[in-house]
Amino acid sequence: MKSSRIRKARHSAGQIFWHLVLILVVCIFLYPFIYMLCSSFKKLKDIFTAGIRLLPKEFVTSNYSTVLSRLNVPLLLGNSMFVATLTMLVKMVTSVLAAYALVFVPNRFSGKIFYFFVITMFVPFSVIMLPNYLTLSKLGLLNTLIGVVLPQLADATAIFRIRQAMRGVPKSLIEAARIDKVPHMTCLLKIVMPLTKPSIVSMAIFLFVNSWNEYFWPLLILRSNELQTITLAMKYYTGSEGANGWGNVMALATMSIALPLFLYLIAQRSIISTFMSSGIKE
């Protein structure tokens, strides 16, 4: 009963019309991305005079060299990489442990605790930002990369999705192992995780990319130039370059999304299907 794809006879007119509509939507969504990419290879004058033409009159890489000379791009990428990787790892660990416990360790509080986790998803960032900022200040972690990671030790979305994936593992497998006195950690590492690998990997990539793209919290915490993430650098660089720096800004933008784009290309099937699995709400 699952698949809802219907075999249609070719009703050319109707089908073609809707395909065109969808292609139009796709074009609108891709346009900014392509504009950015193309502009990064255009001379400044070309950008200003191009109108709606996308392709560069003259293909140049000077924008990139300018950005690379003015900004320490490797440092920016390195900072982003550090924050994103650390955040992803920490969130994955806490989420996997929590999800496993909720699914496979029988306990009468499972439901309530899960409910509590879900509620935290709805707390607006603006409510927690000030107190967390003050906490970090007390800990002396303002203006540090660790400070960016610390308030993000757990992620309710991750727990939700990983729990969902784990529920697909037959409980009987774990019960059989438990009867043989296999400790829970081993069950988790040797049975559950291999069976939910696709979801775990795609969740990890998703968390990584989200952290890479994060803006608000790093904006509050990171002050010095050496600690900027590349996403944050977008704002500062755009501000400092002004109108003469459009090409450069586009080059920086392209560089900043290179890694997320790459990750998306290799994992998109998996990521999309993790978010499409049934049971959107519990």
Added chain:
Amino acid sequence: MSEKEQIRQQKMEDRAAAREEKKIVRRANKKRRDAMVFTLLLAPATVAFLVFIVWPVIYNIYLSFLEWNMVSPDKEYVGFSNYTRIFSDAPFLQSMKNTFWYVVILMVTCFVFPYFVSFAMVHLVDRGQQVYRSILFFPSLISLAVCAVVMSFVFNFMTGPVNSLLKMMGIRGPNWLNTKGYVILVMGLVVTWKVFGYNLIVFLAAILEVPAELIEAAKLEKASKHKIFWRIIMPLTSSTAFYVFVVTFAHALSYAFTPISVITGGGPNYQSTNMVFQIYDYAFVNFQSGRAAAAAIFMLILVMMVVVLYQALEKKVHYEV
């Protein structure tokens, strides 16, 4: 029975009782061990949430009753005056209006629109679903800051392609980022670019779950696509739609912060700011932690109202297939 046999009998009974007791103890131990494992496994996440989400909410409530610049040791208790002040503060009031419009725009572009597009992808065309959804989901993984910058160029008054296109059609394009009203539209579009893809696939999943036979039965009754959507798909995906609505609403209140911060700074003249940006402004530009906290609590109440409403109505919309 001889005495010897009696003793043997007694010994056997003792041993059986001992075995029973051992079993009970083992079961209790297992329960205790399970409870310990449970606690250990959930501790990291729970502690993280308590320390960085629950406690901050409480502390924020506390802050909202103080007047404090976050540095000095004096914290003055001022009762509800923070709350009354923000509601008479012109920028904040404007930001409330703007936030309202952001929500409206996002509800149209990130709720109505993806609902329809996902329906089209499943039932109005017969192929290409995977391709379309991959492409449309891609922007959701791009940083909002990058998107904001790019869009600010695309909508640039003089040199942006949008106005160039309009010029070609004989229309004089407005100064998007500097005109009241239009600026909110552009900011809204930036956020749409990011949120649309995610909502799209959530709707897709729900629509794909409607059994094909139901649609076929309707087709045999000569139901138009229009009727199929309204009479069958909508009722049967309403629980998901409801969820998307609530989540999008919660996000719509705050997502615009990033493009505002990156491009307009709230301008022109507070015409693009939203409540979150004002909170940021109160706290980190003006160091008025009390007002920031009060405004934040106001936002919290708004979100919680919607969540509570969702809980209450959720039961009514769920149809078992």
Added chain:
Amino acid sequence: MAENDIVFEHVYKSYDGKVNVIDDLNLTIPSGQRMILLGPSGCGKSTILRMIAGLESITGGDLYMGGQRMNDVEPGDRNVAMVFQNYALYPHMTVKRNIQFGMEIAKVPKEERDKQTDWALEILNLTDYKDRLPRQLSGGQRQRVALCRALVKKAPYFLLDEPLSNLDAQLRTAARAELVKIHEVYRPTFIYVTHDQIEAMTVGERIVILDKSIIQQLGSPDEIYNRPANVFVAQFIGSPSMNICEATVEDGRLCIGGESTPIPEKWRVLIGDRKKVKFGIRPEHVEFTRGEGDFPIQVTYMENHGNQLVLAFNIEGNPMMGTLDPFYKVEADLYLDIKWDKIHFFDADTDKNVGYPEGVASFTHFDPSSFVTLQK
């Protein structure tokens, strides 16, 4: 109503342009009849049904319904009523609205809609359930709602896709009778897909047996049962299935292993020059004699079902089954006694039936559909 025939002419269907899942189908379904498409899973029967409904496309060939070419006509325009295997009831609508859905689309006025709905509910004994939701109904009730919905359309073509397969065995018997009753209401062309031969034999007036999308035989239940066109049909119909055994023919004698028995003249004509044949005997036509007979047997297994005795035995190593009177005393030294007017012969290579002599396998007087009509 002959103008409502359904005709397939050289129809073929392919999903990928390479393999034809339906190949050169030529079939005429006369109007007003209960026609069964019977066969094992994957034989293409559902595909054929859905082609009639317009839910599957036709790659090549022509489909005519009521004289008009229907290949490109939308399902909604074909005036077809269909009952799906899983009933396809709209879970968010009451029974009444489910039934009326089609009429609402067609903008039939409310009074008329209600009248038709009540009429259909009455026929299927569901009047009390008018305002229930599908999830409040049992499987059998849901199936009847699906039937109501199809019934009110009063369409000339009534398609059923394994409508009883999700019901309990007990319900099925009553449901079968109900289906025939519905057909009697206005005599549409019933096209009924199933893999259950009992349904086919009891509900059907004509049966098409399919295997791997190829029509094996088209005939009345009686023809199918008593004159199967080939080994496949012979073994598909009848439970337990017909015993098929390979044998050789030498000097006008039927030989299995070391034993043989003379073949009567009437059969020798039909068997012709064949050196090898397959013959079939239905378990209920198996008869034994003691002491001497055509072929000695070894009994391997016995089951007493209360109403019959099921016997598994071997003839020279060939396994066979027989069903006998429950009180039959099985003793040693039994012989199979071949009843020459209850035997079927098939070509050993093509599996096709060689035919029947005059007077053999003549039609019985038992007509299943008439039996059900009397029950009304």
